[in-house]
Amino acid sequence: MQIKVLLNEDEIPRQWYNLAPDLPTPLPPPLGPDGKPITPDMLAPVFPMNLIEQEVSAERWIDIPEEILEILYRWRPTPLHRAVALEKYLGTPAKIYYKNESVSPPGSHKPNTAVAQVWYNKQFGIEKLTTETGAGQWGSALSFACALLGLECKVFMVRISFDQKPFRKIMMETWGGKCVPSPSNETETGRRILAEQPDTPGSLGIAISEAIEEAVSDPTGKTRYSLGSVLNHVMLHQTIIGLETKKQLEKIGEKKVDVIIGCAGGGSNFAGLAFPFVYDKIHGAEIDIIPVEPASCPTMTKAPYVYDFGDTAEMTPLMPMHSLGHAFIPPPIHAGGLRYHGIAPLVSGAINDGLISPRALHQLESYEAAVTFARTEGIIVAPETSHAVAAAIQEAKKAKEEGKEKVILFNLSGHGLMDLSGYAKYFDGELQDYALPDEVLKKFLKSIEGLPKP
Amino acid sequence: MQIKVLLNEDEIPRQWYNLAPDLPTPLPPPLGPDGKPITPDMLAPVFPMNLIEQEVSAERWIDIPEEILEILYRWRPTPLHRAVALEKYLGTPAKIYYKNESVSPPGSHKPNTAVAQVWYNKQFGIEKLTTETGAGQWGSALSFACALLGLECKVFMVRISFDQKPFRKIMMETWGGKCVPSPSNETETGRRILAEQPDTPGSLGIAISEAIEEAVSDPTGKTRYSLGSVLNHVMLHQTIIGLETKKQLEKIGEKKVDVIIGCAGGGSNFAGLAFPFVYDKIHGAEIDIIPVEPASCPTMTKAPYVYDFGDTAEMTPLMPMHSLGHAFIPPPIHAGGLRYHGIAPLVSGAINDGLISPRALHQLESYEAAVTFARTEGIIVAPETSHAVAAAIQEAKKAKEEGKEKVILFNLSGHGLMDLSGYAKYFDGELQDYALPDEVLKKFLKSIEGLPKP
Secondary structure (H helix, E strand, C coil): CCCEECCCHHHCCCEEECCHHHCCCCCCCCECCCCCECCHHHHCCCCCHHHHHHHCCCCCEEECCHHHHHHHCCCCCCCEEECHHHHHHHCCCCEEEEEEHHHCCCCECCHHHHHHHHHHHHHCCCCEEEEEECCCHHHHHHHHHHHHHCCEEEEEEEHHHHHHCHHHHHHHHHCCCEEEEECCCCCHHHHHHHHHCCCCCCCHHHHHHHHHHHHHCCCCCCEEECCCCCCHHHHHHHCHHHHHHHHHHHHCCCCCCCEEEEECCCCHHHHHHHHHHHHHHHCCCCCEEEEEEECCCCCCCCCCEEEEECCCCCCCCEEEEEECCCCCCCCCCCCHHHCCCECCHHHHHHHHCCCCCCEEECHHHHHHHHHHHHHHCCCCECHHHHHHHHHHHHHHHHHHHHCCCCEEEEEECEECCCCHHHHHHHHCCCCCCCCCCHHHHHHHHHHHCCCCCC | CCCEECCCHHHCCCEEECCHHHCCCCCCCCECCCCCECCHHHHCCCCCHHHHHHHCCCCCEEECCHHHHHHHCCCCCCCEEECHHHHHHHCCCCEEEEEEHHHCCCCECCHHHHHHHHHHHHHCCCCEEEEEECCCHHHHHHHHHHHHHCCEEEEEEEHHHHHHCHHHHHHHHHCCCEEEEECCCCCHHHHHHHHHCCCCCCCHHHHHHHHHHHHHCCCCCCEEECCCCCCHHHHHHHCHHHHHHHHHHHHCCCCCCCEEEEECCCCHHHHHHHHHHHHHHHCCCCCEEEEEEECCCCCCCCCCEEEEECCCCCCCCEEEEEECCCCCCCCCCCCHHHCCCECCHHHHHHHHCCCCCCEEECHHHHHHHHHHHHHHCCCCECHHHHHHHHHHHHHHHHHHHHCCCCEEEEEECEECCCCHHHHHHHHCCCCCCCCCCHHHHHHHHHHHCCCCCC
C-alpha cells in the first residue's frame, strides 16, 4: 500500500538550490530608476542585507540555518503521495505523484519562505515586516512566521479578496498580524488611488506599493518589506520542496519523472518543486516541465519578456520578466494567487532558455479537475492549485491515449478550505471562462512603453 | 530538535482497543422501548450487522481491515508534537505533547471512524448513509469517507451552525455529500418541530432524529444511519489515536505520562486518545485523565447518570450515560461540537469507575488559550479543541507552581480554519462566559422523568 512517502528528520535537505548560476543565459540585472543596474545598497531600505546577498548570489547551494530548519520541521518534510485513486478513476497507465504542501499550519507552501525571510530579518535587527497578499495565502503565512519568531506583521490585502474572504483577516489576526484592505488610507499611494478610483478592486501591484511605502517610511529603520514570490531568494527558499521530492522518489526507486507541473502566479511553488529538476534537464534529462497559469492572466503564454516594475506605483526596481504591464488590473477569477502581472525573473529566464513549457488553462476545467481530485484523493485543493491538478489530468489522459506509462508529478501547493466560495460559485454555475483579449492586453502593456528592454 | 515524532507505515496499529471488557463495572445494556435490553436485531434497521457486532463486542482487541488501513494511511499515523515553544512561553518545567489529528483532509479526528463505518456499511451492501452534524466536522468527515468509498451521503446540520457556517455545506458538497439544515421539511420529525417552534436553532438531538428517520424509511433497505460519536464502536475506531501515541512516546523513550487531556462533546476524540491509557490506569498506572467540556453544557460535571435517549424524538434505544436530558437545547456557544446532551456510555462508565476526572471550562479562557497556542505552536485549533489546550495550560501552570517535571499529553482534535468566526467574536469582545444554571438544568431533566435507572 505504498502511496505516501515520508522522510525522516535526518533526511530533510540542509541546503537550498539556486538556479541562477545554472541558467544557460544569465539573468539581466534589475535596473534602477536611472536605467543602470541597481546595487545592493539601493535595496537596503526595503530588504535586509542578508536577504539581498541571497537575491544576487551566484552560489549554487546555500546552507539552510539550523534555526530555520527547526521551525520548518514542525510540518516538513511534507508527504509525497501517489494518486492511486485518481489514476484508477482516469484509467491511465501513468503514475501520478503529488507533493503535499497543504499540510503546513497556514495550509500552503508559502511558510517555506516566510519563515526564512522573517528569520533573516530578525537576525538583521528588524522588528516589523510589511507585505501584500492577494488570496490571502501569503499574508497568512507571513503572519504565522512573524508570530513564531516574534516580529510585528502588517498585511495589505487586495480589496476584492479582503471583501470576499473575511476569514483570512481573522486568520492573520489570530497569529497577531494586522490586515487592511488595499488600496488603504494608510499610505500616500493608497490615498491617491482611492481618490482616482474609489471603487477599484485593488491589485497585487497596488498592495505591493503600499507595503513598500509603509516599510521605507518607518523613521526608526526597524521595518522592512517582504515579498512572497517573484524574487530570486523566494524561489531559493522554496526549492526545499523539489529537493525533498527527489529524495522521496529515490527512496521508492522511482528513477525518472517525465512530467512536472506547478501552478504559477508569481512562480514560487512551481519553482520550488521544479528548479531542482530543471538542473537535471540542463544536464540532459528529458522532462516536460510545465508551469500553469489562468487563461485570464496569461503572463507566461501571451505577455512579452520586458523590463517592468513589480508594483503599480513604480517603486520597485525594473525586473526582467514576462509581464502584462504593471498597470494590469486582473479580471475577477477565483484563483486570487494567480493574478499577478509579472512572473519571477528566474521562471522567465527558464522559459526563454526553453527549459520549461508554460500552459494556460481555463477556470471551469480547473474546478472540474479539483472536484474530481477531492472525490478520489480526498483533498480539497486551493483554486490556484486546481490549475496544476487540471494539467496533471490532461497529461494522464494523454498518456492513456498514447499508452505510455509516464510518471507525472505535480505540486499540491495548498488546500482550499479558506476558498470554498469559489467552489460554491462553480457548483451554482456562476463561473465563466475568460481569456484575456489581445486588445485589452495591449492597453495594459502601454504602461511599459519607453522602459528599457532586456 | 526532536519536537515531532512520526511512525512508519509498518508501525501503524493493526488492531483497535475496546475498553468495554476492561471496565471494572460492566456497562448496563441499552434498553428498548419496553424497558428490556435491546437485541442486535432491533438495531438492524439503523446500523449494519457488522457494526452492531462491534457495538456489543466483548473482545479487547479487534483487527482493523487492511482496506480501512489503506485509506487511513493517506494521513495517518498522525504526528505527535512536543509543544516546546508553548512550554517556553509558559516557563513550565512540564513537557507538553499533543497528538495532531488536524492533518486529515477534513481537518479533524472524525475520519478515523467515518472511513471505518462507511467501509463496514459498504461490505454489508449499503449504498447511502444519513447522519447529523453540529459544527460540521462530522458531516464533512462522513462526506469525505463516502466520496472515497463510493456511497451516497446525506447530512442534517443543526440549523444555527448551518446558518453561521455556510462553508461547511460547500465542503460537504465538494465531496459529493448533500447537506440540509435541521430541523428540515424532509422528515416528519423535522416538520413537527418546525410547526411547533419555527425559529428553533435546532440541536444535535433533533438532527439525529431526522437522520435516523430518513435511514429507516428508505423502502429499498439500502440506507443506514451513521453516528460520529457516543457509541461503543465509534470510541473503538478512534483508539488508533492513543495506540499510535503510545508507540510514539515509546520511540522517544518517554516512559510515563502524568496527565492526559481531550475535549469531550460526545466523547470520541477524548476516548480515542485516552482509552489505551485508561487500560494502563486500570492496571495500576498513576495518570490523571481529564475529559474537558464547556461549563455551558456540563454533561459530565453536573448531569446525572441516567438512562436517556440519544435523540430528541426518542427514536434511539435508551443508553446509560450522563445526560442533560434529551430535550436539552444548548446555549449558543462557539464550540458547536461540544453541545450534545449526553456523553458516550463508555466515557460515562469510566467516570463512574473513578478512572477519569472531568473538568468544565469557560469559553473565554479556552479562546485565550487557543490564541496563545496559535502564536507559539503555530496551529489555529478548533473551538472544541481550545478546551483541551486550556486544560493543558492549566496543568502546565500547576506543574510550574509545584515545581514538577510532569508529562502532559493532549489531543489536538482538529484545526479551526472553518470556525474562524468564533475567533472574530472573541477578538471583538462579543463572547461571554455562561454556566448552565441549576434551575435550567432541572427543567431539561424533566425529559427523563419516568425512564428506567441504570
